[in-house]
Amino acid sequence: MTLSLEKSSQPSSLRQQHDATWQDYAAVRDSSEIDWRKIAFNQGWLWVDMGTEGPNHASFSDLLTMIFGFWVFLHPKPVLQSFGRCLIEKPETQACAPDLVLYKGENIPKWQPGEPRRIVLNRHRLPDLVGEIADTTLSLDLDEQKQLYASLGIAEYWVVDVKGVRLFAFGLTAAGVYESIQVSQVLEGLEIALVEQTLERLSEETNTAAANWLMQQLQTVN
Structure with missing residues (x-):
């Protein structure tokens, strides 16, 4: 075609x-x-x-996944499940493939042999958090993509600006629109500024070293 x-x-x-x-x-x-x-x-x-996928995009994406994993290490309940880059569909109206897809708590999607490997929202519940790594797509991720995730009703949305080394975090209001948040609602108590500081370390060190630094900060807080 x-x-x-x-x-x-x-x-x-x-x-x-x-x-x-x-x-x-x-x-x-x-x-x-x-x-x-x-x-x-x-x-x-x-x-x-x-x-x-370029190396910068991959490095930031993997760092965020490591951050989720370290958060679980310190907060084992409730459980988290990451499905980054998995296709999500609400048949006939919406579809997306966020770089970050995070489920928290119960009723995490599972698949039987032979089923399409997609999160289909007439069978599976919504993710609790999705995110985009914006290497070349920042304007789309802060406009059309943001509107898409809000219309689906996803509670929290993160956008990582790779070039500006910034993290935009949004929480869904009762009116169904996103507003900026300074502390994650899904990863309770996690300060967005601390995650942004972790991202900034990628200019001088590896993503595993940056994730280890964040782990040390979280352990100090706890």
Whole structure:
């Protein structure tokens, strides 16, 4: 098939279409000819990233996953489960593949042999936290993607600005919109500024060293 998505002002690997249907999304998702890395659909807006994951993106993404793991080490209850980059679908209306997907507590999705390896929201519950590592997609992640996750009703949304080494964290209000938060609601008591300080250390050291530094700070607090 031919990908007929419009070029945007974003890098050349990114394509957007604003009058797409769910069938258009499914055709791209299932195509053997389109090697997409990220994909999102929200009631007519279809976004596809056909680029490859760069080292900066991978380093920041893995660091956040390590942070989740260290948090669990210090706070073993309730349980956490990470499904980073897993495809999430609300059939006919929305789809996304966040870099970070975190479940907390009970009813964590499980799959039987032969089932599509997707989080399908008419069978599985919503994640508690999702996040995007914005290496080349910051404006999308703070606009269209933010609107998508808010409309799904996901409680907490993080955006990591790789170039600016910043972390934007949002909590969902009762009105269904995101507002900036300074302390995580899902990882209770975790200060966003402390996570941002950990990200800043990547300019001088490895992501494992940065994660170890955060662990030391958390142990001191505890």
